[in-house]
Amino acid sequence: xxxxxxxxxxxxxxxxxxxxxxxxxxxxxxxxxxxxxxxxxxxxxxxxxxxxxxxxxxxxxxxxxxxxxxxxxxxxxxxxxxxxxxxxxxxxxxxxxxxxxxxxxxxxxxxxxxxxxxxxxxxxxxxxxxxxxxxxxxxxxxxxxxxxxxxxxxxxxxxxxxxxxx
Amino acid sequence: xxxxxxxxxxxxxxxxxxxxxxxxxxxxxxxxxxxxxxxxxxxxxxxxxxxxxxxxxxxxxxxxxxxxxxxxxxxxxxxxxxxxxxxxxxxxxxxxxxxxxxxxxxxxxxxxxxxxxxxxxxxxxxxxxxxxxxxxxxxxxxxxxxxxxxxxxxxxxxxxxxxxxx
DNA sequence: ATCGTTATGTTATATTGTAACACGATATCA
DNA sequence: TGATATCGTGTTACAATATAACATAACGAT
Numbered sequence: 557x558x559x560x561x562x563x564x565x566x567x568x569x570x571x572x573x574x575x576x577x578x579x580x581x582x583x584x585x586x587x588x589x590x591x592x593x594x595x596x597x598x599x600x601x602x603x604x605x606x607x608x609x610x611x612x613x614x615x616x617x618x619x620x621x622x623x624x625x626x627x628x629x630x631x632x633x634x635x636x637x638x639x640x641x642x643x644x645x646x647x648x649x650x651x652x653x654x655x656x657x658x659x660x661x662x663x664x665x666x667x668x669x670x671x672x673x674x675x676x677x678x679x680x681x682x683x684x685x686x687x688x689x690x691x692x693x694x695x696x697x698x699x700x701x702x703x704x705x706x707x708x709x710x711x712x713x714x715x716x717x718x719x720x721x722x
Numbered sequence: 723x724x725x726x727x728x729x730x731x732x733x734x735x736x737x738x739x740x741x742x743x744x745x746x747x748x749x750x751x752x753x754x755x756x757x758x759x760x761x762x763x764x765x766x767x768x769x770x771x772x773x774x775x776x777x778x779x780x781x782x783x784x785x786x787x788x789x790x791x792x793x794x795x796x797x798x799x800x801x802x803x804x805x806x807x808x809x810x811x812x813x814x815x816x817x818x819x820x821x822x823x824x825x826x827x828x829x830x831x832x833x834x835x836x837x838x839x840x841x842x843x844x845x846x847x848x849x850x851x852x853x854x855x856x857x858x859x860x861x862x863x864x865x866x867x868x869x870x871x872x873x874x875x876x877x878x879x880x881x882x883x884x885x886x887x888x
Numbered sequence: 889a890t891c892g893t894t895a896t897g898t899t900a901t902a903t904t905g906t907a908a909c910a911c912g913a914t915a916t917c918a
Numbered sequence: 919t920g921a922t923a924t925c926g927t928g929t930t931a932c933a934a935t936a937t938a939a940c941a942t943a944a945c946g947a948t
Contacts, residue, residue: 595926614904633927635905640926651817652872654904654935671866682860690852691875698846699880700837706818707873709857714865759945761895780935799896801936806895820904820935 568715572609579606579658583646586662592644597621597629601637602658605647610677611655614638650679652708657681667705673713675721680713734881738775745772745824749812752828758810763787763795767803768824771813776843777821780804816845818874823847833871839879841887846879 583602587594594602604620605612612620614634622628638656641647645666647656652672659666660681667684684705695702712721749768753760760768770786771778780800788794804822807813811832813822818838825832826847833850850871861868878887 593926597927627928629927630929631905632907632929636927651874671860671864671868673866674869680864680866682864686856686859687853690856693852694837694848694875695877698837698848699883700839700846700875700877701883702837702875702877703840704876705873706876707871708817709860709866709868710870710872711861711866711868717865717867759895763896793897795896796898797936798898798938802896 575609575658576603576606579646582662583644586644586646590644592640597633598637598640601634602641602646605641605656606658609657609679611650611653611657611672611679613653613655617656648681650708651706652710653677667707669705669707670709671713672708672710673716674710675712675716678713678715741775741824742769742772745812748828749810752810752812756810758806763799764803764806767800768807768812771807771822772824775823775845777816777819777823777838777845779819779821783822814847816874817872818876819843833873835871835873836875837879838874838876839882840876841878841882844879844881 583594600621601617604617618629618634645659645662648659648668649656657679669682669684671680671682749760766787767783770783784795784800808815811828812825814825814834815822823845835848835850837846837848
């Protein structure tokens, strides 16, 4: 999460293996806790998603699963794995891109707040905390019972901005 | 916009014809101002979208256009009209539903903040103002240049809550 | 009237996602 | 230990959403 800007997540030269390890560790733990099985397929899908900090489409994941295998797997299998991972909060769906990305902190709540770079596709999950006051006010004034929050803020990441993209 | 809760938009028995009229008036004005043409097709699409305060899918719009006509129109025509209307900010796209809804105030900025009822599909556009402080802070801390804001808050609207849906 | 521009028509196809049913693996428990 | 229940995956077919590419039509300015 982007709550500690001293070491921003997904900086071009961060130690990404650590991200992957942390994510898989958290996944195993969460599955044990919830008595769910992180099967081979599910783990592979999660790995492929964590291959980057960019949202990945379901069919790209299918391609990834096909690498070095004889048989291609059919869409339903991928979507089932995705549903499973979404359900547990291990991944999020980025609606504006029809794509999936690993959750930074599956142990907590599962609102979905993202900064998305339109140039390099980097997606950074941000801490929803500072938005909860206005959301609460809105809930009160509107009479809505808000159950899911999804925010996608698109623009240029610092890196792309400095590189002069637009 | 949900900024005046004394007369909440889209209340079950509001005067919807007034909404439609206002929307079409605003559309004509905006087109004139931006020197764009609100053609027959574009206006029909806008009308169909304003038929309700619920997001409408592109193919539903196609069905609507087909009513009372000999020939069905093909997808590209609808998508072109939608693109045009989106571009001018006359409608918004609700990404979580792959659907389109009229903009409450096309004259101003075009961030997209919505409350969406998962039971009746009602979607209410809300005033982004109270979210601008946290967004600004985020922008500062992340180095992102945020250009588009999209928030979809899903849950139960007051009406459905009172009717006991869940 | 002609030309350039903009809007629409048309055909085909890409992309994303599901329904429905069959098969297989694993767990449990009599 | 074998019946059976449950869960996960395979397979086929298809639905729903969206776009590419090229043709035609409508319109506006000269």
